[in-house]
Amino acid sequence: MEFDLKNMEELIVAYGTNAIGALLVLIIGLKIASFLTRKIELLLEKRSVDVSLKPFLLSIISWTLKIVVFLAAANTAGVKTTSFLAVLGSVGLAVGLALQGSLSNFAGGVIILLLKPFKVGDFIDNKTHSGTVKEITVFYTILKTPDNKIIYIPNGGLANSSLINVNHEDTRRVDWTFGIGYDDDIDKAKTIIREIITSDERVLKDPEIVILVTELADSSVNIVTRAWVNTPDYWGVFHSNMEQVKKTFDEKGISIPFPQRDVHLHQVQN
Numbered sequence: 001m002e003f004d005l006k007n008m009e010e011l012i013v014a015y016g017t018n019a020i021g022a023l024l025v026l027i028i029g030l031k032i033a034s035f036l037t038r039k040i041e042l043l044l045e046k047r048s049v050d051v052s053l054k055p056f057l058l059s060i061i062s063w064t065l066k067i068v069v070f071l072a073a074a075n076t077a078g079v080k081t082t083s084f085l086a087v088l089g090s091v092g093l094a095v096g097l098a099l100q101g102s103l104s105n106f107a108g109g110v111i112i113l114l115l116k117p118f119k120v121g122d123f124i125d126n127k128t129h130s131g132t133v134k135e136i137t138v139f140y141t142i143l144k145t146p147d148n149k150i151i152y153i154p155n156g157g158l159a160n161s162s163l164i165n166v167n168h169e170d171t172r173r174v175d176w177t178f179g180i181g182y183d184d185d186i187d188k189a190k191t192i193i194r195e196i197i198t199s200d201e202r203v204l205k206d207p208e209i210v211i212l213v214t215e216l217a218d219s220s221v222n223i224v225t226r227a228w229v230n231t232p233d234y235w236g237v238f239h240s241n242m243e244q245v246k247k248t249f250d251e252k253g254i255s256i257p258f259p260q261r262d263v264h265l266h267q268v269q270n
Contacts, residue, residue: 018076019077026073029069030069033065033066037065040061057110104156105156106139108155108159109139109140111159117163123166124143124165124166125164126158127162127163130145131144132144137155139155140152140153141153169231171228172228173226174229174237174238175224176241176245177214179256180254181255182220184221184254186221186223189249192248192254194209197241202229203227203237204230206228207228210226211223219258
């Protein structure tokens with residue numbers, strides 16, 4: 001009985017010291033992890049990190065620090081963590097392979113939210129889909145098409161492909177091409193176009209309007225017109241002035257040719 005009590009005392013002293021040390025490491029480590037997480041949160045706020053990304057980053061950082069603290073505490077308590085880390089690494093690899101697509105989308109979402117190639121409200125076109133950005137999540141970007149359909153695009157492909165951001169700049173250039181007949185007066189047509197475009201108050205004065213003959217096509221002389229507008233006015237200016245030029249050309253006797261084909265029938269004598 002004395003032998004057992006003596007051994008028990010030795011065990012209590014040996015393991016008790018380790019347990020107290022592990023407990024101290026755990027308590028102090030968790031406080032430090034919480035402190036670092038708060039500091040990182042303040043840093044993210046100063047850097048204006050997107051609100052959709054910040055909770056995920058803080059969650060990952062917080063859990064990473066806690067895992068480090070728990071491993072340190074287990075090691076202090078005398079628990080062999082080498083095998084545990086090997087198992088954890090194997091599990092992580094298996095999960096990573098199983099969720100390869102999701103992880104790719106997650107990484108793409110982080111890149112989009114950090115670099116901000118577009119934001120909510122921008123109209124984007126990635127050659128496959130186009131629409132107004134309604135929401136940016138970590139895994140998907142949600143677009144709303146002009147005809148009110150919703151498109152979910154995985155961020156992995158979106159972050160690694162080229163896209164057009166229509167709303168990135170405050171102004172845009174509107175391009176028109178007007179074709180007139182070879183018998184029509186080019187100077188008269190250019191004067192009509194200039195009067196119509198300059199009378200539109202939405203068209204900016206600077207840069208100036210450009211009107212040039214760009215092509216002597218098969219059936220028409222093509223006149224290109226370029227003007228600058230504020231980005232929200234683009235489509236309104238484009239469509240209204242296209243219509244007004246057509247109506248005025250009709251009134252002023254300027255023809256707008258269209259492709260025609262002459263078919264000649266020859267009767268064969270038997």
